[in-house]
Amino acid sequence: MTQPINRQNTIRNERAKARPATVSMKWPTWQADQRSKLAFGGLLILLAIGLTVAFSSYLLTGQDDQSVLSQVTDSSLRESGNEMRNFLGILGAFIAHVFIFRWFGIAALGIPLILFLTGCKLVFNRELLPLGRTTKATLFYMAWFSSLAGYIVLATDSVGTGSVWCGGLGYEINVWLYNLIGWGGIAITGFALFVFLIFFYGITRFPSVSLPKRPVSTRETAEDDISEEEDEEDDVDDFIDVKPKMNGAYKPEKPPVADVPAAETEPKPERVNNASPSVKKPLTFTIADTTPDEPVAEPSEPVAEPYAGPTDEVDENALLLHGLYDPTLDLPKYQFPTIDLLTEYPENQKAQVSAEELEANKDRIVDTLQNYGITIDSIKATIGPTVTLYEIIPSAGVRISKIKSLEDDIALSLAALGIRIIAPMPGKGTIGIEVPNKNREMVAMRSVISTEKFAKSNFELPVVMGKTISNEIFVADLAKMPHLLMAGATGQGKSVGLNVLLTSLIYKKHPSQLKLILVDPKKVELTLFNKLERHFLAQLPDSDEPIITDTKKVVNTLNSLCIEMDNRYNLLKDAQCRNLKEYNAKFIQRRLNPEKGHRFLPYIVLVIDELADLMMTAGKEVEQPIARLAQLARAIGIHLVVATQRPSVNVITGLIKANFPARLSFKVTSKIDSRTILDTGGAEQLVGMGDMLFSSNSDITRLQCPFVDTNEIEEICEFVGNQRGYDSAYSLPEFAGDDSGSSEEREVDLENRDPMFDEAARLVVNHQQGSTSLIQRRLKLGYNRAGRLIDQLEAAGIVGAFEGSKAREVLIQDMNALEEMLKNMN
Numbered sequence: 001m002t003q004p005i006n007r008q009n010t011i012r013n014e015r016a017k018a019r020p021a022t023v024s025m026k027w028p029t030w031q032a033d034q035r036s037k038l039a040f041g042g043l044l045i046l047l048a049i050g051l052t053v054a055f056s057s058y059l060l061t062g063q064d065d066q067s068v069l070s071q072v073t074d075s076s077l078r079e080s081g082n083e084m085r086n087f088l089g090i091l092g093a094f095i096a097h098v099f100i101f102r103w104f105g106i107a108a109l110g111i112p113l114i115l116f117l118t119g120c121k122l123v124f125n126r127e128l129l130p131l132g133r134t135t136k137a138t139l140f141y142m143a144w145f146s147s148l149a150g151y152i153v154l155a156t157d158s159v160g161t162g163s164v165w166c167g168g169l170g171y172e173i174n175v176w177l178y179n180l181i182g183w184g185g186i187a188i189t190g191f192a193l194f195v196f197l198i199f200f201y202g203i204t205r206f207p208s209v210s211l212p213k214r215p216v217s218t219r220e221t222a223e224d225d226i227s228e229e230e231d232e233e234d235d236v237d238d239f240i241d242v243k244p245k246m247n248g249a250y251k252p253e254k255p256p257v258a259d260v261p262a263a264e265t266e267p268k269p270e271r272v273n274n275a276s277p278s279v280k281k282p283l284t285f286t287i288a289d290t291t292p293d294e295p296v297a298e299p300s301e302p303v304a305e306p307y308a309g310p311t312d313e314v315d316e317n318a319l320l321l322h323g324l325y326d327p328t329l330d331l332p333k334y335q336f337p338t339i340d341l342l343t344e345y346p347e348n349q350k351a352q353v354s355a356e357e358l359e360a361n362k363d364r365i366v367d368t369l370q371n372y373g374i375t376i377d378s379i380k381a382t383i384g385p386t387v388t389l390y391e392i393i394p395s396a397g398v399r400i401s402k403i404k405s406l407e408d409d410i411a412l413s414l415a416a417l418g419i420r421i422i423a424p425m426p427g428k429g430t431i432g433i434e435v436p437n438k439n440r441e442m443v444a445m446r447s448v449i450s451t452e453k454f455a456k457s458n459f460e461l462p463v464v465m466g467k468t469i470s471n472e473i474f475v476a477d478l479a480k481m482p483h484l485l486m487a488g489a490t491g492q493g494k495s496v497g498l499n500v501l502l503t504s505l506i507y508k509k510h511p512s513q514l515k516l517i518l519v520d521p522k523k524v525e526l527t528l529f530n531k532l533e534r535h536f537l538a539q540l541p542d543s544d545e546p547i548i549t550d551t552k553k554v555v556n557t558l559n560s561l562c563i564e565m566d567n568r569y570n571l572l573k574d575a576q577c578r579n580l581k582e583y584n585a586k587f588i589q590r591r592l593n594p595e596k597g598h599r600f601l602p603y604i605v606l607v608i609d610e611l612a613d614l615m616m617t618a619g620k621e622v623e624q625p626i627a628r629l630a631q632l633a634r635a636i637g638i639h640l641v642v643a644t645q646r647p648s649v650n651v652i653t654g655l656i657k658a659n660f661p662a663r664l665s666f667k668v669t670s671k672i673d674s675r676t677i678l679d680t681g682g683a684e685q686l687v688g689m690g691d692m693l694f695s696s697n698s699d700i701t702r703l704q705c706p707f708v709d710t711n712e713i714e715e716i717c718e719f720v721g722n723q724r725g726y727d728s729a730y731s732l733p734e735f736a737g738d739d740s741g742s743s744e745e746r747e748v749d750l751e752n753r754d755p756m757f758d759e760a761a762r763l764v765v766n767h768q769q770g771s772t773s774l775i776q777r778r779l780k781l782g783y784n785r786a787g788r789l790i791d792q793l794e795a796a797g798i799v800g801a802f803e804g805s806k807a808r809e810v811l812i813q814d815m816n817a818l819e820e821m822l823k824n825m826n
């Protein structure tokens with residue numbers, strides 16, 4: 001019996017050797033020096049202009065200048081300079097001569113084009129055309145055109161006048177090809193173009209004859225009216241002109257996954273088969289292998305896999321011209337936080353359960369059960385970070401409920417708090433007794449973030465929840481939960497838990513992909529995150545504090561989020577997508593037209609640190625938008641994480657609870673609280689300091705939450721906050737709360753109508769939909785102006801009163817009546 005315990009210790013020592021990797025990334029200093037960039041970029045633009053002038057001039061005056069050039073060494077510079085007809089004198093004539101006459105011919109004009117684009121990129125941080133692709137294509141076409149022209153010049157024997165077309169390069173290539181295969185050289189030139197087109201544009205097949213000449217929108221089948229269809233046709237034309245939102249060409253840094261080593265795999269101790277029902281057999285006691293199975297297969301979801309709709313057509317032209325849309329190019333130089341921002345804790349903080357402790361606990365469990373006439377066949381121990389799980393197989397005929405009722409007696413005999421009995425263990429055919437370790441392991445955030453399981457997780461919103469009883473790293477996808485309710489008495493690890501969740505997301509997501517709304521009525525818990533304002537935070541347009549602490553503002557923000565939700569649903573409906581992932585994939589493939597309001601939609605995670613406080617002060621005003629969001633927001637990428645220290649029924653109401661399928665509970669004070677949050681007891685038995693139960697899809701898992709300290713959060717936020725961010729926080733739709741006066745109360749002066757008033761009126765009547773976002777999208781106006789317009793339409797009696805986040809009723813039914821009305825007003 002001692003042998004397994006020794007083996008266990010060896011395993012523990014071996015595991016202790018695994019060290020997380022440190023990843024640090026530095027930019028070369030010259031890249032950071034803006035002044036050098038500007039100066040160099042300016043020089044390139046100047047060169048580009050100079051070369052264009054010199055080359056163009058050479059095309060007109062080249063022949064005259066050639067004779068002068070050939071004598072330039074014989075006469076003085078001054079004399080030759082006077083004779084030069086090139087606009088840029090000897091130098092211009094000489095460079096143009098080399099580039100045009102000796103090398104590329106007229107195709108040399110591609111050189112100033114490349115210089116100009118590079119210069120603009122450096123000076124204005126703007127790509128007029130995708131730089132990499134344009135450079136490659138230009139260089140190829142220069143060589144190819146020169147070669148083609150060389151063939152023609154050779155074939156027509158016009159080398160005297162035609163040299164400027166093909167240059168020396170094109171001519172020599174063709175002379176060489178002629179010697180090799182005679183006039184068949186043109187086939188090689190043609191084939192070179194064919195191969196280039198295939199590889200450059202990634203052509204895998206040629207369009208079949210039946211393909212429509214241009215993309216046809218599937219919207220034509222939708223219920224929208226005729227004018228909408230016409231708009232869609234226009235969309236297609238606009239589509240080709242859509243400029244990519246690329247401000248730079250530096251590739252974004254990827255999360256530091258590649259540098260993270262795989263966790264060491266360890267030899268597994270043998271398991272003893274202990275499933276014998278016989279009472280007579282001697283009792284077996286084994287210690288389970290707690291080695292995490294590496295790599296643990298995660299339910300995989302492809303990330304941003306291009307959507308291949310059955311009926312849509314990709315706009316191949318836009319795609320070929322700009323490539324796939326890359327949202328991370330908003331902040332091209334953004335660097336993900338590095339692992340070394342997290343503290344490395346010494347290894348002696350690993351769980352220390354001695355062989356004696358294990359033996360003693362086992363004996364006490366067996367004795368206690370025997371005192372009540374319960375015999376068992378085998379017992380197996382699994383040492384976790386916080387508790388050790390003893391799994392027993394009772395002898396045949398023992399009632400499970402009898403063991404369950406002995407919870408307190410076993411706790412008494414073990415003299416330990418926090419005994420939890422799981423009878424039966426789901427899917428295992430055993431009964432589990434969790435006994436807290438005397439010395440528990442602190443699970444450092446650094447040790448879990450650096451695991452391959454988290455680093456390589458391809459979840460949409462991966463959150464590392466902690467370590468399971470068998471020492472596996474537990475990573476969950478917040479996007480699938482899709483909302484999380486969190487409870488725990490004060491001081492049991494809730495705030496640390498929220499910090500862990502936020503840290504996980506920040507380590508994995510680029511600011512363009514994720515926005516956070518942080519609500520902190522306690523005013524102190526989440527303040528550290530305000531440094532992320534211009535990277536990850538979202539807020540109301542007029543808000544002055546990035547972390548929301550004021551109840552009134554919370555209500556406005558929740559309602560604004562409902563409007564964002566409705567707007568997103570409209571966009572999804574327009575794009576015929578079922579969820580955010582499909583929508584974004586379609587946007588990335590440039591199938592959605594930004595001119596029509598389509599945009600890349602980041603995930604929005606709303607975190608509320610203390611719901612009890614809000615429910616007390618605002619009650620229904622908070623409950624209803626939360627419930628509405630929780631019911632509907634999953635498909636459009638808005639996810640809620642709501643925490644409370646008082647999981648009573650007047651805080652976690654039926655309405656809220658029903659819409660939060662994933663629940664997490666730290667230690668709570670009573671069994672009733674545990675039932676309120678988890679629908680079962682057990683959370684009152686936890687031992688605090690991040691010991692928690694996670695319930696999802698009716699599975700309950702006991703986990704040890706990782707620990708992340710406030711100074712680590714501070715470092716991470718500083719690291720992100722010090723980088724270049726957006727100009728401001730992500731702006732949520734405006735929501736006018738009661739205090740700023742509802743739309744009815746605001747004074748509207750119909751004498752000073754907006755110039756777009758008539759157009760807006762026609763739009764809402766035509767669509768019979770009084771929505772600000774419709775006006776905003778169709779008339780391409782800002783939210784504020786669209787809001788003012790809708791107020792004016794209301795005052796004029798064209799649309800009805802404000803009805804929360806629903807569209808207003810349109811009071812005029814047909815266009816003739818409207819035109820009559822507009823005529824009178826004007």
Ligand SMILES: Nc1ncnc2c1ncn2[C@@H]1O[C@H](COP(=O)(O)OP(=O)(O)OP(=O)(O)O)[C@@H](O)[C@H]1O
Pocket residue numbers: 442443488489490491492493494495496497645689690691704705706707708
């Ligand atoms: N996962 C953890 N691992 C180790 N220790 C932890 C863990 N979580 C919390 N603790 C310890 O418990 C203390 C209290 O945690 P925390 O501040 O998260 O509690 P809380 O539930 O948010 O309390 P309150 O509701 O009063 O804010 C921490 O300072 C830390 O010492």
